[in-house]
Amino acid sequence: MLTASRLTWFAIAVAFAVPSTLVMFRDNGVVTRDAWIKSFVFAAAVVAVVAVVFGKGSQ
Structure with missing residues (x-):
């Protein structure tokens, strides 16, 4: 699932x-x-990989 945290890490990466x-x-x-x-x-x-590992959403 695409969360704001993953999107942010995606952009940074x-x-x-x-x-x-x-x-x-x-x-x-x-x-x-x-x-x-x-x-x-x-x-x-x-x-x-970076977006998935570091961009953990609330679960």
């Missing part, structure tokens, strides 16, 4: 995960289309 994975996947310092795609896929997995 996206703000940190996408730029850091983009730095990891760039090719010789150049940000290519492949680097963007890999970054978003990897960041999506990280963000999903």
Whole structure:
């Protein structure tokens, strides 16, 4: 279930995960289309885990 807490953690995680994975996947310092795609896929997995683990709603 999507709660405000999970949504907040999702937004925070996206703000940190996408730029850091983009730095990891760039090719010789150049940000290519492949680097963007890999970054978003990897960041999506990280963000999903962070949002679920840290964004506990009232149960």
